[in-house]
Amino acid sequence: MKRSALVLLAAVIALAGVLVVVWPRTVEAQPQLAESAQLRFVLTPASTKSGRNSFDLRVTDRSGHPAQGAVTVEPAMPQMGHALAPITAGPAEPGRYEVGDVDLLMAGQWEITVSLNAERVVIPLLLT
Amino acid sequence: MKRSVSILLLTLGAILGIAGPALADGAQAGADVHVAQTLGDRDLTVIIRRVAEVPGPVHVDVVTHAGSPAGEITLTARAAGAATSTTKVVLGEKPGFHSGVLRIDRPGPWELAVDEATIPFVVPALVPSPWENATYGGFIAAGVLLFVALLLAVFGRPGLALVPTAGVIAAVAVAATAALLSPSIPPLAPPGTQLDPTFDNVNDPYQRTSIVDFSRPPVNLVPGVRGDDLVLSLTDGSSGRPVDDLLVHDSAFIHLVVVSPSGNLLHLHPIRTAPGEYRARLKAAERGTYALAAEIARRGGGVQLLRSSIEVSGTSAARPQDGKAALATEIREAGRPSTITAGFGERDLQPWLGMLGHMIVIGPVTDSPAKAPIWAHVHSMIPPTPGLPDKPDESVAAYGPDVPFTYSFPLPGKYFVWIQAERNYEIVTVPTVVDVPAAKGVSEK
Ligand SMILES: [Cu+2]
Numbered sequence: 001m002k003r004s005a006l007v008l009l010a011a012v013i014a015l016a017g018v019l020v021v022v023w024p025r026t027v028e029a030q031p032q033l034a035e036s037a038q039l040r041f042v043l044t045p046a047s048t049k050s051g052r053n054s055f056d057l058r059v060t061d062r063s064g065h066p067a068q069g070a071v072t073v074e075p076a077m078p079q080m081g082h083a084l085a086p087i088t089a090g091p092a093e094p095g096r097y098e099v100g101d102v103d104l105l106m107a108g109q110w111e112i113t114v115s116l117n118a119e120r121v122v123i124p125l126l127l128t
Numbered sequence: 129m130k131r132s133v134s135i136l137l138l139t140l141g142a143i144l145g146i147a148g149p150a151l152a153d154g155a156q157a158g159a160d161v162h163v164a165q166t167l168g169d170r171d172l173t174v175i176i177r178r179v180a181e182v183p184g185p186v187h188v189d190v191v192t193h194a195g196s197p198a199g200e201i202t203l204t205a206r207a208a209g210a211a212t213s214t215t216k217v218v219l220g221e222k223p224g225f226h227s228g229v230l231r232i233d234r235p236g237p238w239e240l241a242v243d244e245a246t247i248p249f250v251v252p253a254l255v256p257s258p259w260e261n262a263t264y265g266g267f268i269a270a271g272v273l274l275f276v277a278l279l280l281a282v283f284g285r286p287g288l289a290l291v292p293t294a295g296v297i298a299a300v301a302v303a304a305t306a307a308l309l310s311p312s313i314p315p316l317a318p319p320g321t322q323l324d325p326t327f328d329n330v331n332d333p334y335q336r337t338s339i340v341d342f343s344r345p346p347v348n349l350v351p352g353v354r355g356d357d358l359v360l361s362l363t364d365g366s367s368g369r370p371v372d373d374l375l376v377h378d379s380a381f382i383h384l385v386v387v388s389p390s391g392n393l394l395h396l397h398p399i400r401t402a403p404g405e406y407r408a409r410l411k412a413a414e415r416g417t418y419a420l421a422a423e424i425a426r427r428g429g430g431v432q433l434l435r436s437s438i439e440v441s442g443t444s445a446a447r448p449q450d451g452k453a454a455l456a457t458e459i460r461e462a463g464r465p466s467t468i469t470a471g472f473g474e475r476d477l478q479p480w481l482g483m484l485g486h487m488i489v490i491g492p493v494t495d496s497p498a499k500a501p502i503w504a505h506v507h508s509m510i511p512p513t514p515g516l517p518d519k520p521d522e523s524v525a526a527y528g529p530d531v532p533f534t535y536s537f538p539l540p541g542k543y544f545v546w547i548q549a550e551r552n553y554e555i556v557t558v559p560t561v562v563d564v565p566a567a568k569g570v571s572e573k
Contacts, residue, residue: 074465082509083534085467086460105512 034114034121039067041114041121050107050127057089057097059116066095067116073099074113077106162379162521164397164481166408167245170196170219171397171555173379173522174242179251183233186251188240191522192223194554204241205230208327223553225523236327237320245399250320253331259310266303270296317342322428324373342428347371349422349434356413358438360384360398360406360422370404377425379481382406383505385423385488387497389416390446393488393546393557398422413442419490419498423505437498451558453531453547461567462540469532470547470558477528479520480550484508485531488548492541492564502543506535522550540566 031044042058059067070090076083089099104110110125161176173191188203198221204214217228232238235253239246256264273295280289319325319333322342329335345366352359360382362371374381386394398406410418422434454471470485477484485508490497508531516524531549547558 080509082507083465083536085458085532085534086465105509 032123032125034123035062036119036121038062039116039119039121041116041123043112043114043123043125045125048125048127050104053102053104053127055097055099055102055112057099057114058095059097060095066091069116071097071099071114071116073102074115075102075104076111076113077108078111079108080106082106160521161247161249161376162482163247163376164380165242165245165247165399166384166396167201167243167399168409169411172196172242174240174247175521176240176247176249179232182235182251182253183231185229186232188217188228188230189521190217190219190226190228190242192219192226192553193550194223194552196223201243202241203228203230205232206239206241207232207234207236234327236330237325242399244401247400250318250325250330252318253333255331255333257310258334259306259313262306263303263310266299266301266306270299270303273299320427321375324427343430344373344426344428346432347424347426347434349436351420351436351438353410353438353440354407356409356411357407358384358386358396358398358410358418358420360408362404362406362424362434370402371426372403373427374400375425375427377423377431378483378507381424383423383481384408385421385503385505386410387419387490387544388446389414389418389440390448391497391544391559392446392449393559395486395488395548395555395557410440410442412444412447413440414444414446415440415442417496417498419496419500421503433503435503449546449557449559451547451556453549453556453558455547455558455560457562459537459562459564461565462537463567465534465536466562466564467532467534468545468547468562469530470549472529472531472549472551472556475527475529476525476551477531478522478525478550478553479510479527480522480548480555482510482519484510484527485533485547485549487533487535488546489535489537489543489562490545491537491543491562492539493544494541497544500544502538504535506533508533522553525551537562537564540564 029045029048031042034041038061040060040062044056046054055073057071059071061067070088072086072088074083074086087099087102089097092098104127107127110127112123112125114121114123160178163174165172165174171193175189175191177187177189179186186205190201196219198219200216200218202214202216204211212233213231215228215230217226219226232251235251237248238251239248273292277289277292277296280292316334319329323329323337345364348363348365350361352361363369364371380397381400382398384396384398386396388394396408398408401407417437418440419437423431424434425431456469456471459466468487487506489502489504489506490500491502493500510520510527516526531547537543541564543562543564545560545562549556
């Protein structure tokens with residue numbers, strides 16, 4: 001009896017191990033941080049899948065105060081030599097921007113250039 | 129006894145069931161090859177359809193465009209220099225698709241001759257990958273061993289049956305490992321993309337090589353004129369030998385952008401007439417300096433732009449290009465993305481060279497296009513559309529009417545811009561001029 005319990009336990013552990021290794025992982029949409037000389041940009045995409053996307057952007061200065069002015073977002077896909085029309089967004093609340101209707105129709109590595117006044121950062125974005 | 133027979137039958141069934149998928153498809157499926165060819169007075173797109181079986185037929189579509197004279201062309205398939213089959217295709221007055229069928233008898237590097245143009249292409253061999261073999265082999269071995277184990281058990285040798293039972297576990301482990309890991313094994317580049325295709329590597333595509341850097345030297349371009357044709361000689365920048373490893377990229381071996389002395393744009397796709405030699409007919413040649421730039425991709429990766437110019441002593445009078453489209457432009461200062469959208473009125477544009485539209489940018493022009501520092505080729509991509517194929521050919525006239533481009537003009541100044549799209553098998557060329565303002569104190573980063 002004890003022996004069969006041990007065997008069962010071993011089987012369960014083995015199965016759990018296999019599942020941990022094999023289970024498909026999805027990439028969570030992580031906030032991406034980039035800093036320029038004066039500002040700190042945090043971009044969170046709504047999705048990491050190709051298709052229509054939207055970005056949540058937070059822009060602050062180095063001491064954490066919300067930035068002033070409108071941001072411009074320039075999506076491009078270097079591997080295809082392809083750029084999209086830039087999108088300009090005003091703040092939804094101080095330092096926070098909602099950039100909607102970004103058509104990133106191809107899977108692959110995108111480069112999102114975000115600029116505010118003369119400050120500019122490039123944020124990589126991998127879409128599956 | 130009856131019971132043992134039924135066990136045997138069940139086991140046999142199980143083995144056959146497991147062995148079934150071993151007949152599944154091979155490694156590479158291959159794809160259609162689209163090649164634009166400026167062949168004599170005709171602008172053709174030659175489509176070599178995917179080869180389904182070897183030996184077997186290969187279907188070739190020849191697409192003519194508006195202004196192509198009617199006539200007959202000869203298609204020939206050649207392997208290692210020897211022709212295996214040839215056929216004639218009659219090109220009608222009306223532009224569109226014309227097909228021919230050739231026969232090929234083995235996988236490997238092939239050449240399709242369309243009159244004097246030769247198009248190298250690869251017929252892939254259907255070879256199962258090592259991990260497919262391990263998966264199917266493992267399951268088959270497991271089935272056979274299970275059968276042996278049952279036989280031994282049924283005929284009263286349960287002790288001996290332990291040996292094949294251990295084998296079953298080992299075989300299933302091998303098969304499951306191969307099946308689970310195979311999606312994460314990176315596929316090898318098919319022969320002909322990084323390595324030169326040979327009969328050997330096409331038939332054994334899973335052979336690994338010790339090469340890690342496949343890139344090749346830059347290319348020297350020397351243009352010349354022979355009769356009515358522009359002849360391009362391509363030589364290797366390191367060895368001086370002819371360059372005969374051009375890949376089809378964006379549906380052509382060479383995208384040759386030519387600006388005539390009067391400022392007209394020609395977008396040609398020279399045909400390969402010999403190793404390292406490409407030709408394109410220069411229709412209505414004018415007298416003076418032609419500026420040209422050739423976009424090529426060598427095997428091993430990377431596209432390069434080769435610029436040059438040539439004196440031509442033509443006699444034709446210049447006729448200005450008069451393609452029409454409603455242009456909506458938003459030009460930003462140099463270095464920032466500008467957008468130009470061409471509206472073509474109706475939703476019936478056809479893909480040309482796999483794209484919705486092409487925009488050629490030359491500038492800033494102060495004296496002649498040949499001296500302009502920037503030559504760019506911008507694409508407007510086919511948007512993925514539900515209900516339409518992923519990579520449509522020219523027969524799908526369902527795109528547009530707006531053709532958007534985004535380009536960051538690197539320098540301020542005056543640019544010549546041409547927008548090209550296809551409608552009714554005719555390439556429409558819309559010329560325009562763009563003035564780009566200087567950047568106003570943007571930090572250089
Ligand atoms: Cu081209």
